[in-house]
Amino acid sequence: MRSFSEKDIWAEVRAAERQHGDRAEAELARRIHELTAAEQFDEASFWSAVAARLKQLHDIKLPGPSVLPKLLNEIDSGKTS
Structure with missing residues (x-):
């Protein structure tokens, strides 16, 4: 089994997002x-x-349901900086 460089993997991630x-x-x-x-x-x-x-990238860009409501509540209550 060959090993893959992170650079090659991330290049394909970016290409997949651009193309699809x-x-x-x-x-x-x-x-x-x-x-x-x-x-x-x-x-x-x-x-x-x-x-x-x-x-992993999508999990960062699109926080899951447990994170988003908390952030929205903080924004609504003015707790965020």
């Missing part, structure tokens, strides 16, 4: 599924790493 927008995660999942079915496991592993970083 909101559908990037679904497109990566489709690609991973196809590669796995074709037994191209090294490539599937690479794209799985890309998908994982994309999810």
